[in-house]
Amino acid sequence: MKKTNPSKNGVKWIGKIPTEGSVTVGSSSGLPSELDLSAKGSIIVGDGTTAPTALAVGSNDYVLTADSNEATGLKWKAGGSGDGDITGVTITTDSGANSKAEDDSGSADFIIQGSNGVGVTNSGTTITATAVPGEIDHDSLNNFVAAEHVNWAADGAGTIHASNYTDTNTQLSQAQVEDFAGGLFTNNTEAGITATYQTEDNTVDLAVSLDAGDLSDVDTSNVAANDILVWNGSSFVVESMATMMGNNTLFTFALSSFNDGISGDQLIGSGTWQAAGDINFSAVYVAGPPDTSATIQKSINGADYTNMNSMVSAAFTSGNNGAAVGYPSSKDQTLQFRLKVVNGGADPVYAYGGALNFRNKVFWGPSTAATIDEDGIEGLSSATTNSHLSSRYSINSSSGKYVYIAFPANYSDVHADGFQFKNITCPFGSKATVTITNTAGYQEDYDVYRSANAGLGSGTLDLSTSATLNNTIFYGKTTATSSIDVDSFVSSPGEATNADITRQWPSITTGAGQYMLFAWPARFTTDPIFNVGGFDGGFESATTANFTNDNGYTESYKFFIASNPNLGTQTVTTR
DSSP: OBBBBBBTTOOOOOOOOOOOTTEEETTTSSSOOOEESSSTTTTEEOOOSSSSSEEEEOOTEEEEEOTTTTTSSSEEEEEEEOOOOOOOOOOOOTTOOOEEEEEEEOOOOOOOOTTTTTTEEEEEEEEEEEEGGGOOOOOGGOOOOOTOOOOSSSOTSSSSOOTOOOOOOHHHHHHHHHHHHHHHTTTTOOOEHHHHHHHTTTEEEEEOOOOGGGOOOEETTTOTTEEEEEEOOSEEEEHHHHHHHHTTTTTTTTEEEEOOOOOOOOESSSEEEEOTTTOOEEEESSSSSSEEEEEEEEETOOOOOOEEEETTTOOOEEEOSOOOOOOOSSEEEEEEEEEEOOOOOOOHHEEOOOOOEEEEEEEEEEESSSSOHHHHTTTTTEESSSOTTTEEEEEEEEETTTEEEETTTTTTOOOOTTEEEEEEEEOOOEEEEEEEEEEEEEEEEEEEEEESSOOOOEEEEOSSSSOOOOEEEEEESSSSSOOOOHHHOOOOOOOOOOOOEEOOOEEEEEEETTTEEEEEETTTOOOEEEEEEEEOEEEEEEEEEEEEESSSEEEEEEEEEESSSSEEEOOOOOO
C-alpha cells in the first residue's frame, strides 16, 4: 500500500518504510533511495544530483573541507595540513606602518626569539615578548651617557653631592682678582722696565729706565768715557767720539757680505746643476737695507754677469735662483755669483760669493785586477780635484793587490820614475786609457796607472812629472871582509829613508870582528868623506851591487866598509 505525502517546496516524497538505521530519500520523478546512516557521525551530502549521498564521519581531529574534486564537494582532512598558498603576510612593528615585514611570495617563516633583556612566552595563540630589566647591560646601550641620571639628593658613593665633589666654578672676589693681577707684575720685569704692584690701592706702577745698559738692542760692552750711542742702520751701537770724528762714513750704507751657501769644488756634470729655487742667497748690509734693489747675478769663467733673480724686498737680505742653473760647458771652469745693490741714486755696489770650481774626480786605491775597467775604477777612493800631482794618496796594498791611480787624460803625464810609494821609488807600468762617465753625467777619457808589483803594503803614493828617484840609505855593521851579502845587510836594523848623504848618522857600536858598513845608490857620483871620532877617513869602498827595494825598484848600490873592526860606539858623519 502506498502513501503519498504532501509536497513541500516542489518536492514530493514518495517512499517506503526505511530499514532500521537508514532513511529513504527521493523525488517525484524518481524512485526513493535508501541512505545508510547507521555509522556514528554520518551526514547526508548533496552530490549535485537528485539523489543525495551519505558521507561517513572522518578520523579524530579531521575537519570537513570543501574540495571540488570530490563527488560530494566535501572531504575530511587532517587539521593544519592545508596546502593552499599564503598570498600575503604583513607584520607591523611598534614603529608603525612605515616599519613592517611583508611576504607575497607564497610562503613565510617567522621566528620570535628572546635574548639578553628580552623574554618570549607562548599562551595558546598569543606570543608575548617582554623586556627583562635584570638582563640589560646599560653600558652597552646606544646614546648612553655615563652618570647621566645620578642622584643629586643623596650623599653616598656613586652620587654627585656637595660632600663628594669639588666646585671648581668658584666666583672670585674683586680682592682675589686684584691679587692675581698684581702677582703677574711683581718680580717679573724686562730690561729697562720696572713694574711694582701697590697692594694698598691695588695698582701697578711702571717705570722705564733711560740707562743705555738696560736697552736690549744696545751693546754696552767695553764702553769707555766719551763714547756715544749711534744708529748703524738697524740698531744702536756704542762708538767712541774719536772714531766718529775720524771716520764720518762709519755708518754710510754699504753691502757687507753676500753668501750663496755653497763651498768647495763641485763635480762637473751635464745639464742642470741646481734646479730653480734650490740655491739660497743671503746678504748683510751696513746702515741698510737698500731702498731701491738687490739683484742676484752669475758669471761663468769670468764672462759678463747676467741677472738671475732679485732678493726679497723690503729687507733684501734673502733670495734664491729663480731659474735653473746649468753646469759649465767643460770641467775646470768657474761659476761665481754676485749681488748688485742700488741704494737711491748712488752708484751700484757689489758683493761676491766664493768662486765655484767644477772639477772631475781623481781615483786611487788597491785592486787585485791585473787590468781595470770603468766600474773597477769608480769603486776606488776618489776626490773632486784638478790637482792630481799635489795630493798624497793613502793606499793599503795588501797581499795580491796592486796600487792604482787614475785621472783625466788631459792632465799632465806622470814620469816613468815619478812614482813614489812609502817615500821610495816604485815602478809602474805604462798608462792605459779608460772612458768614464761620472755620477753627474759628464764623460771623458782617463789615464790609468798600475804598480808593477802587488802586495806593497800600506803607505802613501806621490806623483811627479819628472824623475824623482828616492831610495833607502843603509848603515850598520858586518863581519864580512871581502864578500858582502847585500840582501842580508839591508834587511838589518838601522835603515834611513833619506837621499841626502851629507849628515850625522846615529851611533854604531862594533865589537870584535865587526866592521861599520854604509850603502847608498851608486847614482851619487861623488864618494863622501867619512869622519869618525873627529878624524877624517877610516872607510874604503867595498863593493858595488844591485839592490831591489820593497816596491820592486832595482838600482846599483855602493858599499863602504870601515878599515878597522872593533871601534866600539862611534858617531859617523859624512859630507
